[in-house]
Amino acid sequence: MILLLSAKDDESVKLVVPELVERGAEFLWWDPGGYPADSAISSRLTGGSWRHVLRIDGREYDCSQFTAIWNRHPTHPHAPESVADDNHRKYVEKIATILLLGWEHTVESRWLPARTMDIIRTQNKLVNLGVAAALGFTTPDTLITNDDEDLIPFWAEAGGELIAKEVEFVEFRIDGEDHAHYTTPVSRRRLTDRHRLALSPAILQPYVKKAIELRITVVGDQVFSAEIHSQGSRATRYDYRHYEQTFSTYAVHRLPDDVERRCLELVASLGLHYGCIDMIVTPEGEYVYLEINPAGQWGWIETMTGLPIAASIAEWLIAAESHR
Structure with a gap:
């Protein structure tokens, strides 16, 4: 059963x-x-x-x-x-x-994908970014800090092209309404609010220009890659989760063999059997790793692209009978 x-x-x-x-x-x-x-x-x-x-x-x-x-x-x-x-x-x-x-x-x-404690461990950005970099993925220069004195020098290193995002995507409620912090550009004006870092550490990275974004779903030894064309709207330029099905278009993507291999290696190295990997393809064609979510959503990807992810999950679960 x-x-x-x-x-x-x-x-x-x-x-x-x-x-x-x-x-x-x-x-x-x-x-x-x-x-x-x-x-x-x-x-x-x-x-x-x-x-x-x-x-x-x-x-x-x-x-x-x-x-x-x-x-x-x-x-x-x-x-x-x-x-x-x-x-x-x-x-x-x-x-x-x-x-x-x-x-x-x-x-x-x-x-x-794994037991709960393993999911918590592997979705931590410090953990999966480090493993991805060690496997040879191209990753952004990353600073995670709650010390506001780190911000201005790092912002300058990035030429003023810096983005900030949460250590974990966490929804919260204010006055009965749901809110969340999405990936945000750090403008010069925002530097005046840098004292807020003390209350909540942020992930800081140089902004990586995007041709397309990728949502890569790994199920066992199968890899399903979808293109997200998010750059046609200001609403989704920095984070496609803003109105992802309103302003973005989707297509099936063919990964280079070495990138697909690394995706499988990453999931296996983290002790998982499933994971949703977010990547960027730059205008120059470089594949840049952002993160993996071991409990990530995939339903809308199947709806938009026809990729048979549900069938793959069912097959993985049923195949377990042969492993007993």
Whole structure:
């Protein structure tokens, strides 16, 4: 049986489920956010190994029978509604989170892309930028700092063509509305606000001119590369995530063999089986690595280009049967 760990409204899982059904695969879609409110886990150490039983809706699942686990986008554990006190709820949910991390670590299966702690480690920019550079990718000169005295010299080194982005793309709420910081050019005027770095470290890089951007999705040993033509609008010039489907156009891209090989090496070196890599192709034709997201979105890429990513994910999950 295949275990799908994700929220019930996850559109990416909804794309893969029909592929699994078509192939006759048996699967369970469970959101760990329902733990411990409406699900239970019992773990017993016996004979030198853990035996885990997952109970949902009156049914029991022997976790050793999960041949593959897709750790997609699970939500955080939620305490039952009967726990009214906020501090008590936080306690219950913290303990549940700790238990789930241990459960993941001790459930023997093939994980896509990886267990949660490995996802957290590998999506960290300090980690994956360093690994990519060591593998031979061209990477921008990068400074990550919260010391505002570093900013002006680095800005000058970049000839005033500097961009800033967050260490992690994190959404936040102000007055009930969702916000996020996108990649932003650092103008001379913005240097006067450099004291704000003290509160939140930023990634600083010289601006790399773009002919096109690439979204490269790696599933196992398959590589799917899509061109994002983002430079036709000021809204997407610095970050295509601004109105990505409104102002950008898409096409399938053929990677040079050496770049494709490095993409596979990067995913493997990070201990992953899946990852979404963002790159730039400069006007001179140079391929520049930006980052990898081990839990990145791909549904809109399949919709825009027809690349069979959902089918590839389903095949990877089903192929796990032969690895038991």
